[in-house]
Amino acid sequence: MSDNMKTKKGIALLLSSVLVMTLAACSGGNEENNASSTASSPAESASASGSPSASSSSAPADPLGAYSPPIEVSAVRSITEGMKFNEGEAIDNNVWSRAYESELGIKLKYDWTTPAAQYDQKLNISIASNDLPDITPVNAAQLKRLVEDDQLEDLTSLYEQYGSELTKKIMGEDGGNAIKSATFDGKLYALPNMSSGIGQTHVLWVRTDWLKKLGLSEPKTMDDVVNTAKSFVTGDPDGNGKPDTYGLGINKDIFGFYAAMDGFFNGYHAYPNTWVKDASGKLVNGSVLPETKTALQKLQDMYKDGLLDKEFGTKDATKVSESANAGKLGMYYGYFWNIGWQQDGKNADPTMEWKPLPLPTADATPAKAQVPFAISTYYVVKKGAEHPEAAIKLLNFDYEKLWGATAQPDVYNVDKNGIATFGYALLYGEAPRKNLDAHLNVVKALEANDPSPLNAEEKLYYDNIVAYRGGDVKMWGNERMYGPEGSLSVLQGYTANGNLVDDAYFGAPTQGMTDNKATLQKLQLETFTRIIMSGSIDEFNKFVTQWSDLGGKTITDEVNEWQAAQ
Structure with missing residues (x-):
């Protein structure tokens, strides 16, 4: 798919x-x-x-x-x-x-x-x-x-x-x-x-009721992410006396829209699967840069310490969401709308509370969220x-x-x-800022207690948030997305503060991509999965060489020819 x-x-x-x-x-x-x-x-x-x-x-x-x-x-x-x-x-x-x-x-x-x-x-x-x-x-x-x-x-x-x-x-x-x-x-x-x-950038979703129970602050650094995950595994946050909770969700594809590691890598200033400019202005693929190796090493450490699901390699996004709804997962990276997948869990346990946070960073430089060509x-x-x-x-x-x-x-x-x-609809499309603007308009209407300036779609979000605040827990997801502290407020923060890294290549697939992309994607997934599951981190260096030899260099040359013609 x-x-x-x-x-x-x-x-x-x-x-x-x-x-x-x-x-x-x-x-x-x-x-x-x-x-x-x-x-x-x-x-x-x-x-x-x-x-x-x-x-x-x-x-x-x-x-x-x-x-x-x-x-x-x-x-x-x-x-x-x-x-x-x-x-x-x-x-x-x-x-x-x-x-x-x-x-x-x-x-x-x-x-x-x-x-x-x-x-x-x-x-x-x-x-x-x-x-x-x-x-x-x-x-x-x-x-x-x-x-x-x-x-x-x-x-x-x-x-x-x-x-x-x-x-x-x-x-x-x-x-x-x-x-x-x-x-x-x-x-x-x-x-x-x-x-x-922008709607496909990551936020960090965290069980804030677990943070409160364990006396923890919201994670702001990558060290905080690791330490919070450790507390979620060892601190019995669900209170059943069993070691049956996971600190950080990860799906078998590693990257994607739910329980994916894009945002985790971004915390180490790595941008896998994205074309970025190097110091000379040339386009390079973030998957083969040293920062990606650093992030893989951290994921390997977390896997060894039991902070990730040992069987993540067999579980897709839906399976991970089932763990979250069952109250067995404390954090995951994903899209602004992923909270909809937690509504069933909230309905079953109204005390469950998830909050979206900006991407934590590994150092003093703010993390920037990678933005795919949409x-x-x-x-x-x-x-x-x-x-x-x-x-x-x-x-x-x-x-x-x-x-x-x-x-x-x-x-x-x-x-x-x-x-x-x-x-x-046969043809379809959405404006890049539709949901961000809806969030800003809804928040303004909530503050003024006046929905009259809203369009029909925004009015629905407003009404649902009002219903949630009035006791209808089934409308909780609306608050978590479009409310003042919703996930769209995090994305708006990325935009306002310039904390975004756009994919620098938006041309048609090159011949090298057509011929080799599937092979390179398979190589990357297999290598990254082995490294995370305690394989040698030195496999990354071998991966970089193989990636180049199996078509990566050809593609890199092609995208730089494309850039020179822009």
């Missing part, structure tokens, strides 16, 4: 457990305020409906104008594991598909759908046979291949003509890197699925499609109904039955 799909699954679990409309990181991704033009009626917009003659014109078009008569647009898509529908509905008959037809005059027809795990394989067959629908979600490698094979429509002028004010605002909030990543030789060939890199999915239009502008109109509509002035989050985000309807 790709990181993007893991994130979507995580969001769905959060939504069902907390019953809020937090959209992380589909993470990835995540954040924005409203502003948009509203849709005109079909009669008013018929002349700007995006007919072939209109689409070739340079005149401004109605971003949400309906086609009259309606048109049919073909597409393919994956179906996320656990996707649920209301009775009588399906992926081709739901609130989104009906709105596309009634409000845009676009009849969406799926040539095929498939479970997410099989999507890339099935799509690659379609690409090889030059058998694409009008609109296709692709990954970065597939986008590059399609551009090279001349299978895609140039969207440059169409985006300028049909893109709504809101769409262009959201697309530009990352400084333009998302659009750049979809641009080849000056031509825009795809619409990025916008997400939040775009993993792109929407492309096949060359020769009759209405290529329809993809842009669909994206305008999605942004408007989710984040715009006429947004209806209780319909298009999560409905009254708790169904995550946002997953039905």
Whole structure:
């Protein structure tokens, strides 16, 4: 399962457990305020409906104008594991598909759908046979291949003509890197699925009720993290008289969105899986730098001392979350929305209390959280499609109904039955600052006891926090994310204080990445796992050499050629 799909699954679990409309990181991704033009009626917009003659014109078009008569647009898509529908509905008959037809005059027809795990394989067959629908979600490698094979429509002028004010605002909030990543030789060939890199940074989640019970302060340094983990193992924080608690959670993939070590490594100023600049300004991969070796040594020491689960190599994020909910885990690193996975534990034991903390540091220099390049999915239009502008109109509509002035989050985000309807949208995206801005607005409204300035989504968070403070423990997760001391306040602190390290490479996959990335990832996971589980730390030096020989040097040369051309 790709990181993007893991994130979507995580969001769905959060939504069902907390019953809020937090959209992380589909993470990835995540954040924005409203502003948009509203849709005109079909009669008013018929002349700007995006007919072939209109689409070739340079005149401004109605971003949400309906086609009259309606048109049919073909597409393919994956179906996320656990996707649920209301009775009588399906992926081709739901609130989104009906709105596309009634409000845009676009009849969406799926040539095929498939479970997410099989999507890339099935799509690659379609690409090889030059058998694409009008609109296709692709990954970065597939986008590059399609551009090279001349299978895609140039969207440059169409985006300028049909893109709504809101769409262009959201697309530009990352400084333009998302659009750049979809641009080849000056031509825009795809619409990025916008997400939040900031929303994929780590915080340290800590059982503060255990801290209080054991007389401990909140950890601020990496030594504090180690010592707190030791107290959580030896101090019997659950009070059952048995040595059955773990200090720090870690999942079998080591890195990722929950109980992952990205934030731990960041505490030692290491940035694995991220391209950073060295002293000379060249791009280097953080996985092979000395700081990563230092962090691995610390994890090995913690494993030897029993502060990590001895069987972590067999446990995924879900298994680790089960330990946390059962009251057997005291700390873990993860995303701002991970607290949703602890709601079941809070419901069962209202005395359980988790708090998000900024990343502790190993020395006097503040830790900086690594920020991945957040775009993993792109929407492309096949060359020769009759209405290529329809993809842009669909994206305008999605942004408007989710984040715009006429947004209806209780319909298009999560409905009254708790169904995550946002997953039905063919095109999707979130502004990088959507959740950060929502947090700031909600806190301001709570302080003023006045929710009137809030948009519909923010008002829901406000109401849920008020409900929690009134005694509804099931709304606790909202307080822990959007409240004054919530996880988004930690991310806002990173932003305000400049404690972020962006992935410096945001281009399409290089040939070396296409050929060697899977091999290098496998090598890294196997080596790091062995080192943590008491293997020789000298294996790291061997790993660096192997990484370079198995394609790492080639990739490094390629990304530096890319940087020189920027």
